[in-house]
Amino acid sequence: MAGPLIAGRYRGSVRPFSAAGRNTQLSVTVTAGRPEPASPAGAATPRRRPGFRSEQRRNLTGWVFLIPAALLIAWMNFWPMIQAFFLSLQTGRGTRLTWAEPLWYNYARLFSDEIFLLTLQNTFVYLIIQVPIMLVLALILANLLNDRNLRFRGLWRTAIFLPCAVGLVSYSLVFRTMFANDGLINDILMGLHLIDSPVNWLGQTGTARFVIILGLLWRWTGYNMVFYLAALQNIDNATIEAARIDGAGPFKTFWYVTVPQLKPMILLTAIMSTNGTIQLFDESWNLTQGGPAYTSMTMSHYLYELSFQKNPNFGYAAALSYAILLIVAILAAIQMKVGDKRD
Amino acid sequence: MTRTLRRVPGYAFLTIAALVSVFPLYFMVISATNTSQDVLSSRLLPGAHLIENFMALVGSQDVASAMYWSAVNAIATTVLALVICSIAGYGFEIFHSRGKDRLMGILLLAMMIPFAATMIPLFQMFAEMDLVNSTIAVILPAIATPFLILLFRQASRSFPHEIIEAARIDGLGELSIFFRIYLPTMRSTYAAAAVITFMAAWNNFLWPKVILVSNTYQTMPMLISNLRAGYVTDYGVLMLAVLLASLPAVVVFLALQRSFADGITGAIK
DSSP: OHHHHHHHHHHHHOOOOOOHHHHHHHHHHHHHSSSSSSSSHHHHHHOOOOHHHHHHHHHHHHHHHHHHHHHHHHOOOOOOOHHHHHHTEEESTTTTEEOOOTHHHHHHHHHHOOHHHHHHHHHHHHHHHHHHHHHHHHHHHHHHHHHTTTTTTHHHHHHGGGGGGGGGHHHHHHHHTTTSTTSSSHHHHTTTTSSOOOOOOOGGGHHHEEEEEHHHHHHHHHHHHHHHHHHHHHHOOOHHHHHHHOOOOHHHIIIIIHHHHHHHHHHHHHHHHHHHHTTHHHIIIIIIIIIIITTTTHHHHHHHHHHSSSSSHHHHHHHHHHHHHHHHHHHHHHHHHHHHHHH | HHHHHHHHHHHHHHHHHHHHHHHHHHHHHHHHSOHHHHHOOOOOOOOHHHHHHHHHHHHOHHHHHHHHHHHHHHHHHOOOOOOOOHHHHHHHHTTTTTTHHHHHHHHGGGGGSHHHHHHHHHHHHHHHOOOTTOOHHHHHHHHHHHHHHHHHHHHHHOOHHHHHHHHHHHHHHHHHHHIIIIIHHHHHHHHHHHHHHHHHHHHHHHHHHHHHOSSGGHHHHHHHHHTTTTTOOOOHOOOOOOOHHHHHHHHHHHHHHHHHHHHHHHOOO
16 A cells, blocks of 8 residues: 555644654554564654554544543443442432442342332333334334335335424323323224224223323334334335346235345334333333322333432432343343344 | 225225324324314314414423534434444454454443433433533433444445555555545445434433433423423423424434435345
8 A cells, every 4th residue: 555655644744642752652662562563763763664654543533532532431431330330339318429239239128129120010011002103113114114115205114203302201291191191092083983082092001001101102103104104115125126027026025035134123113112111210200100009100200300309318229220230231131132033 | 996995905005004193293293283272172273372372382391402403412322322333343353353253242242231221320320520501411421332333334334445455556545444434435334324323312311311410401302391390381382392393303314315225235244
């Protein structure tokens, strides 16, 4: 490659971010650390090895580009995560915390906390019912929309994705209004004579959970569809046409040709959706307020209650947050294992 | 003929999906123009009470302030996130090295950390720095996200390296190459990132709720959530407030949706 030439001009015209002296020193140190240097003179006078030096400098520039983001993520994600762990080993109200005795006291308490177990169960009900239905619907919709002969493709896509632009609080309140006792859904169902008296949607365990699941499906199906659509566009259409020519019907083609090629994307959306469902908060807070009697409350909602309402108990809340972290990690690991196996 | 017939189930499915997707939004818009009584009697036609609802809303809530703070938070987050994450994604791909790959792997792990697990220490951290109720505290955790860095790194794969080499020969500095050449060519990736970040920041609820203790700085999602908690709910006013809270993010999405789709497709390869 034309390394030296480019590097020469590059060196002459570009001012590095850091002081030149420090740069030189660094490159010399690195050079000295390597066993390989060909000519001893080269190591002493970097001028004679401009290609090597500019590579070093470029590598350094790359690191400079990464540093702000990396530091922010370390500061805003990893550091608090570590702190939360230490917090989870402490007890006490408000800011007066002492080490728990035994250290795992908060974790032990989780297992006998009936509200926690209930919110855990609720969250899993949402996860197990909603995520598979949503992903299958999203796959079907994406497959339909990927048809080049389909009319009004843009219109369908926009309409189905539109719910994602609406905030979680907003849609929760819209659903709350529609499913109110004297609200629209009851009126429609009664008009169709499907029910005789209004259903108390948000006041009963089963129906409250049902409304949350419905809301989640409404809000997130289009989101996942967009990811599948993007992945479908990168699939070679010839594979699908070949299957068709070989006599496979649309369902077989979809299942045996399209779906396997979408597998990485299905894995990604499954992990993202699982992650999101485990952390559900806005719907529980705004749509059902966790009720009736905690039976539709999610873990994050309970965490918020423990942390910032009544008597804040940061230590116990941190233990709960680590339970959530653990569940997310375990489920992601399982999904990745399963995702890999089918290869 | 048979070909058209075979398409019927597909079209029927899409029609139902599209109607179901749009209907709650239609309901929201229509209800904003009706009285609470009309909303509860399931009136699905536009009414004449929009101004009345608006006056009632503005009279009881500081909507202007909530809109202002939502906008400040969302715009600041979007601008900073785009700059910091795109420069990082660019750095990972263009100045590729094994060490950087390793760092990327570590940063991606942050994607798996639930917000719940960092929320309490974050709150304590900002409290110690005396930043509770500040815009900085609202936006700082949302600026650098592994997802955006990944999006930009993947999109940078298709960015021709020859252009960078040529620019270097022409004597352009690395930062100028990024800002003057890379940034303008990657417009659709930036649009996709902007849509995602703006929508997430505008609609963010839990963290602002935690860190903005005082109602002075409350955002639109917080405002409408508090409306719900009132003793008597006026559904017309509520739906108008929800409409106002949703509008900016929807407008941004509709304005950038073409580039949004291109950007996502470009990044997934």
